[in-house]
Amino acid sequence: MMKQDAQSIKNLVTRYMGYWDSSDIDGLMSMYDKSMSYHDLPSGEVIKYDELYQFLKDTFELQSDPRIKLNETTVIEGNSAFIHWTQSFLSTDTGRNVKINGVELIKFQDGKIISIHEFYEYQTTASLLMPSPGTESYMEKMTKLGLSKEMVEQIKIELTEYLKKERPYLLPDLTLATVADRLGYTRNQISFVINHVLDKTFYDLLNGHRIDHAISRMSLPDNNLSILELGFDAGFNSVSGFYNAFKKQTSKTPAQYLRHLKR
Structure with missing residues (x-):
């Protein structure tokens, strides 16, 4: 593995953050090595290269007019960078103004990203744009996810009972995907109910x-x-x-x- 100098790593980080700021999925994918793994530390999920395109697509679809700011870059051991950033956007999923503080440990190899370990915290502000049951945006989202009002209520009941009786939250590595598989719904369907019906994030729940x-x-x-x-x-x-x-x-x-x- 060729060791890269600090300036080269910083240039790669600047390019990477530029792609994030412009929601450029193809640009981001061009920086990922096919052995790439993204570690979402708050949720415990590990996303592999083959899943990253859809993950990025879903992420950017939930953001309106995102603005990201790189606060600091520290190069570690020549081929890794520890970065601190903040991002602000309007969530198209919940209608809230969101500010995220995040840190990432990015490991490079031959100019490509081979792993990212990311931790972040959300700060949200209520908005009048928050879709509520019966509004067009709420119903459109339900339809896209293959949900009906009855299904939404059923998922809410099953999720509540699952958390109460089996207490899966006692497992530190519990993920949204694990919950979805256990209940027999898609990750996005469970996420919709948590966000819109329970009015929480998965992490806060x-x-x-x-x-x-x-x-x-x-x-x-x-x-x-x-x-x-x-x-x-x-x-x-x-x-x-x-x-x-x-x-x-x-x-x-x-x-x-x-x-x-x-x-």
Whole structure:
């Protein structure tokens, strides 16, 4: 494997980000090696080269007028780059203004990308453009996904029961694809119900259940788990993820919540 200098890597990153900013799927695909794998760390999904075109197509279809900004690039060991970026767009799926903060570890080989490990966090703002049941945009989306109102309600019931009875969210590597396969629907159908009916992202849905589980354990008189153990027991795979989700849901850190319970 030929080692590339730092400037060459930075030039590749600039080109890569330019393709993202212009939603250029062919341009992005031209940068991926056929051994490429994309690791979506929040969801736990790993997407291979053959699936990337459809993944990019689905991603850009959900974004209206995207704007991406590269904040920092750090070249690591000659053939890898750690980048920090922010992106803002209007979600055509939920009608919300979205801002994403993301970091990626990109590994290059002979001028091609062979792997990406990405972590990101969403910040959303409610919009009047949010499609609601009965509106044309909502119904069009349902029709494209092969859904009826009855099917949407059925998926909601089955998903709710599945999460309640089987508690799959306790698995840190649970993915949307796994849930879809288990329930017998497509990934996009499950995503539609989570976004439009439950008004959540998949990530927030899982974390909500995980925090509820952690709080239940905290509340037991004989609980002897540490805060770290509570987080991992609930399905989180990082301390920061547990703390951030806990504070988002309760406005308290896990330690503050424990002190509140002991009063």
